[in-house]
Amino acid sequence: MDTEIVRKRLLRRREELQGRANRASADLRHESDPLSADFAEQVTQRESDEVLSAISETARGELKQIGAALRRLEEGRYERCEVCGGPIEPGRLEAVPYTDRCRSCAAGEPGAAAR
Ligand SMILES: [Zn+2]
Numbered sequence: 001m002d003t004e005i006v007r008k009r010l011l012r013r014r015e016e017l018q019g020r021a022n023r024a025s026a027d028l029r030h031e032s033d034p035l036s037a038d039f040a041e042q043v044t045q046r047e048s049d050e051v052l053s054a055i056s057e058t059a060r061g062e063l064k065q066i067g068a069a070l071r072r073l074e075e076g077r078y079e080r081c082e083v084c085g086g087p088i089e090p091g092r093l094e095a096v097p098y099t100d101r102c103r104s105c106a107a108g109e110p111g112a113a114a115r
Pocket residue numbers: 081082083084085086101102103104105106110111112113
């Protein structure tokens with residue numbers, strides 16, 4: 001595996017997510033759109049705040065996983081399953097580049113590699 005390519009992919013994804021999380025946080029602070037005095041309008045704003053919080057939380061969760069994946073990459077553990085210690089399927093890393101477990105462990109069947 002070309003770890004340099006993987007690292008670039010992870011870094012690009014991290015930037016994208018950081019941008020998304022930052023935009024969502026800025027919108028949540030209502031920097032460019034202050035809370036309306038109109039009640040119905042406020043309800044709409046609150047609803048969109050909930051969506052923004054969800055976006056921001058999801059992005060931050062993935063950012064954490066990407067940070068951990070970059071660390072594993074540096075330590076040469078990137079292709080090792082954190083649960084069973086077996087190899088993570090290349091196709092799985094391709095699809096979920098920040099995953100830390102093999103297909104079986106992700107599916108909740110730890111120890112599949114030891115069978
Ligand atoms: Zn595993």
